[in-house]
Amino acid sequence: MTRTVRFGSPKVQDEHGELPARWVSKQQAELMSKAFTREDAGTPEEEDDDVALPALPAGAKNYITPAGWQRMQDELKQLRRVERPKVVEVVSWAAGNGDRSENGDYLYGKKRLREIDRRIRFLGKRLEIAEVVDPDKQTRHDRVFFGATVTYVATSTDKEHTVTIVGADEADTERNRISWLSPVARALLKAEVGDEVAVQTPGGRETLEVLRIRYDKID
Known part of the structure; x- marks a missing residue:
C-alpha cells in the first residue's frame, strides 16, 4: 500500500556563530569599531529575545542520537566555560574605554554576549526535552x-x-x-x-x- 506524507517539516532554529576575533589585530578592531558606529543608535543595548524552540507535532518526541546529544553537550560546555568568560572579559575591558555609545569594542562585545546567552538557553532547553x-x-x-x-x-x-x-x-x-x-x-x-x-x-x-x-x- 502506498502512504502519502504532506510537505511541512518544522523549522529548526540555529543562532550559533563563530566567535569573532575582534582583538586579533589593530586593523580588525578599527574596522569593527567603524561598523558598529554605523549601527542604529536606537537599538536597545539590552535586547534579549526569548528562545523559540522548533515546533514539534502534537505528541511527537524530540529524538536525538547519542552522538548528536554529546555534540550539544560539548557545545554548551564550550560556551559556558570558554566563549562566554572570554567575551565578558573583553566587554569589561572595553567598558572602561570612554563613551560606551561610541565604543565599537563594547557594543560588539555586548551583542556577541547576547548571542552566546541565547544559544546557551536554546541548547539547555533542547537538551531538557531530548530523548536519546x-x-x-x-x-x-x-x-x-x-x-x-x-x-x-x-x-x-x-x-x-x-x-x-x-x-x-x-x-x-x-x-x-x-x-x-x-x-x-x-x-x-x-x-x-x-x-x-x-x-x-x-x-x-x-x-x-x-x-x-x-x-x-x-x-
Whole structure:
C-alpha cells in the first residue's frame, strides 16, 4: 500500500556563530569599531529575545542520537566555560574605554554576549526535552526506523538517493542527514525494502521506492 506524507517539516532554529576575533589585530578592531558606529543608535543595548524552540507535532518526541546529544553537550560546555568568560572579559575591558555609545569594542562585545546567552538557553532547553535513541540497539533491520540509512529511488527521475534519518537538531543536508520529522523521513518510516511510499512536495506528488536499509554507526 502506498502512504502519502504532506510537505511541512518544522523549522529548526540555529543562532550559533563563530566567535569573532575582534582583538586579533589593530586593523580588525578599527574596522569593527567603524561598523558598529554605523549601527542604529536606537537599538536597545539590552535586547534579549526569548528562545523559540522548533515546533514539534502534537505528541511527537524530540529524538536525538547519542552522538548528536554529546555534540550539544560539548557545545554548551564550550560556551559556558570558554566563549562566554572570554567575551565578558573583553566587554569589561572595553567598558572602561570612554563613551560606551561610541565604543565599537563594547557594543560588539555586548551583542556577541547576547548571542552566546541565547544559544546557551536554546541548547539547555533542547537538551531538557531530548530523548536519546541509539540506532546501534535497533533489532529490526528490515524496516525503516529512527537512525536508519535508507537508499531509495524517486520513480519520476529514476535517481537514487541515500539519507540517514536523525533528530531535528542533527539535520545536515551536506551529509545527507534528514530530520525524522521531515516529509521524506516521515514517508519512509516503517517501510521495508521494495515498498513504495508517496510524499507530497511543493513540486507535486513524488513516489519513492525503498532499495536498501542499513543501520550504520552515526558519529
